[in-house]
Amino acid sequence: MSTSTDDATAAFVVHRNLLFTVAYEMLGSAADAEDVLQETWIKWVGVDLDTVQDQRAYLVRITTRQALMRLRTLGRRKESYVGPWLPEPLLTAPDVAEDVELAENVSMAMLLVLETLAPTERAVFVLREVFDLGYDEIAEAVDKTPAAVRQITHRARAHVAARRPRGVVSPAETRDVIEAFQHAIETGDVQGLLDRLAPDVVFLGDGGGIKQAAPQPITGAGLVADLLAVSLPRIGREMTAEPAQINGYPALVLRLAGEIDTVIAVRVDDGLITGLYSVRNPDKLSRMEQETTLRR
16 A cells, blocks of 8 residues: 555544544435445545645545435435335444534434435535534535525525424433333333323334335324334334434334344424334344444
8 A cells, every 4th residue: 555545544534434424414324424435535545635735624525525416316216215214323322412413413303304405405504504614615515606605504594493303302301201112112001101292293114115114104192192002012022122322312222033123213392202213124224233433
């Protein structure tokens, strides 16, 4: 390996966790984020490092451009996806939860809000609001003028503000709900959990056409309560449940015969469950056996 390749490798390794986080925030898929990092590496080793003033900014620019291309491809793929699409859950390290802003932005609820943005809007929002990049840096990454980036940022902020969860979620509140879930599964007593449902709670189940899941979002406390009342006792007989840190927040992992079958993440606002996200698609559970490090 040449000295220049050694230097390129060293720089890439230093920033790899940041680059993965950028790509995952944009794509909601760890597998696609890893592909983007591979493409970023291939382009990076061909760069003359003597011409690069800020290696971090340059790498973020490459990653963003690759993620944008991948995001447009993903959009076409999701059009044929069977049932609701949910982000790929990540088993995250405890320090992600300690960074409140990062945890909020990689939460299932927030990633679903980001899904409603156009690709360039999503890239600009993530780079500005999550990673605090300057408008000039973002402009180079998305091939826009700084003035255009400011306009896109304003538009994306307004879009997200109208759809984002109501406020910063307390991990303690989420943990209480997860403990109630686990208690309901282990004892068959689901009433206490049902009492925590917000009137407008939404349940989303992602089986990807591979595992059985609700084919459409289920909205409203009554309908979601009916689903939980039927499914939780059955889960308790067939599966084990264990708490885990998923996308920066407490969540529940269900195992069948020792293998991960389902990941259940929740959104809690003002002490009530406003979102339930159940990922069963086995293609999306591959990152659940070891922690993923996310960085800003």
